[in-house]
Amino acid sequence: MTDHLERGSILYDSRRFKLAEDEFRLAVAENPNDSYAHGMLGLALAGQKRFDEAIKEAKECINLEPDNSWNHYAISFVYYHWGRLKEALAAIEEALRLNPHHATYFGMAAEIHLMRDDWQKALGMAELGLEVSPQNVDCLNSRASALTKLGKHKEAEQCVDEALSHDPENDISHANKASILFRQGKPKESAEHYREALRLNPTSKWARDGILEALKARNPIYYPFAYITAKLSDMDRRASLVFAIVLVFVPPLRSLTFLFLIMALAARKFFNLLLLLDPFGKRILTEDERASTACFGVWLATLISSTVLFLVFKPLAVVAPMAIILQVLLLVPLMRIFDTTPGLRRDIIAVITAGTAILGLWILISSGMGGRDYENITESEKMMCGVFVLICLLSIFYPNGKQE
Template identity: 30%
Template sequence: MIESKNHQRGVQLFELGRFNEAIPYLSQAITESVYNYASKYYLALCFFNIEAFDKSSKIIDELLSETPNEGNLFFLKSQIAAQLDKATEALNLVNQSIELNPYEADYFGFKGMLLMGSKKFEEALHTVNEGLQLNPKNNACLNLRARLLTKLNRKEEADETVEHLLFDNPEDDYAHANVGWVALENGDTKKALHHFKQALQLNPNMQYAREGMSTALKSKNFLYKWYLKYAFWMSKQSSRNQWIFIIGLYVVYRLGIGLLEASDLTFLIIPLVVVYLVFVLGGWIMESLSNTILLADSYGKYLLTDNEKYSGYAFGGLIFAGFASVIVYFILGNPLFMLWGFGFFCALLPLPGSFLREKKRTRMIGLFYGIAMICVGLFGIFFTGDIMLLGGIILGMMVVYTWLSNFIS
């Protein structure tokens, strides 16, 4: 069958990444022939790439009703499910792809990525190794293997995989970016910066590399460097182990307070409380603080995404408002200003970090929660004249958020 000119033009535009322009041509090609599987499939890919997932999924379902044994259709449905945060559904769909076509390495690479997202690192590594048996040069599997070996603390094997990756793909922007992240997780900031720079030279618009570069620049800060080590360590733990660590840390903190009180070493309680708060609350403010610092950097600010900039501005604005309120309190002696300052400082936990959340639901919860805390400080006086009560409500909201945040994440 001779392909229509509309189909050919649509595919050309698709391959150039001009998805919106390709859609009208592919849509027209579908109306020109009853043998339009290829046009429909490319149209589904176009809608997927512009994040019109409902339209893409509808076309795939139509194709599956006609050809129910096409592994690539289940694979695309799996990718859509993953984009919609439906990890279990995505895994089931990619398994169907593998059952229908067990010789496609990309399927194993994608399944490995889903398993890694579920913290099943050993199973994910086994899966990508299966993919590499099918195609030892598969880029997706090699990149994922390097990251998984790093997560499993098998650094020598990870380094060996990285060397093969760059030898086979010296001009691959994703390979350089991935090597950069592996180096960053291993604590080699200099090597990470080099590879992120290489990736951005090859592809200046690559968000994965831009995020890596900004994270590497932030890690030059001593406090952020240790926070990053802690974040990478926590990312390797299962959700269950993360909760055990958080609860265990609180139990140790309370026992420490009790022991110091019983030993007449009460002068050490305040330093212990400060250390505990810095450790526990640092995770909520460190990213936003580092974004504020990068905003002041003449080069670093260009690496930040819009949401990271909003986070930095929100953090800087709350810090300024908080200190300004406290200063006015000492000048005028009005405790209302101290309440305002306390509210602004407590809002540092939910509000700036909300812009950095990946999921819209958690982003909106953090944003409105932070605004609610500020509103209690600013407008609570119209409902009660007890400033201590209002301060207690704000403090309670902050404590509740530290637990709520871990739950909704």
């Protein structure tokens, strides 16, 4: 290994990706046919979310040595962090075909299956990796994550405790432990492990999001929303599909589910407002989260003001329930703006939200501001109400374009 590769690897392990990139570029310039240098350069670029460049280097790495299993692992790693799970899975399967005795490859395969919501396959891959290397921390963590999703919290905790005994400075192990504790109804202990994970890796989105939820979940009012949301996220692809089909054919359940989603979203944003008063919580909130929280504050003030207005002025009271319902529904696309990648995607959802708000205002003016009661609302106005609700529902599934 050249000096540049050695220095680059040290910098990469300490997450100083830009400096690592510089060293790996020098290594490539020194020996353009060094596939490992190209692969490590690809990983350093992926660490900076420069995925187009990263894939180019990873492909060059394979072109130079197509039979080297690590090269296929490298491109799988890049695809995985880019969110292109199909390509990531194909690449890691090729790496395992070339070398079925490398535990880290099984750990990578397990992580991909976890991202694909296939807990059983993830568990199987992690256990195969542990047969190769019983102390492999990556496989132990993947196994713990899969067991957590399958609801086997005791086994998961034993597994992650073993991982921590081998590597107590592993941020993923601490985040895993925190996730298990949260599901066991211990948000305070969970927050401590998320805090440690964040100390070890300040860029960890898992730890940052987790500690936010754990801090809010210390409030007994918020915890049920967070717990149920976590349990819903534990459903695998098959269970999610069955649940979606049931929602289609059971309207009352569909209504209850959507009501819960609205309440959970409102609770999350309301407690974010409270976190702005907490010095530590305020530091953890991202710029987008602070903006969405401020937007939620304006929405909440508007909702309260309009409710009071409709109750005070009798001519407007006829549309009060409709106005409140429309404003509540509008919260969903409104908050999706801040969940979406800045750029075209965000602009699209912002335009859709503005259009939906205008549509809601038109519905109110057309159907009730003139003093008509609900019996005299026209079919076209009812259809517009349906369109409004549909847009709000569909905004839940609008792709945010973010790569974690």
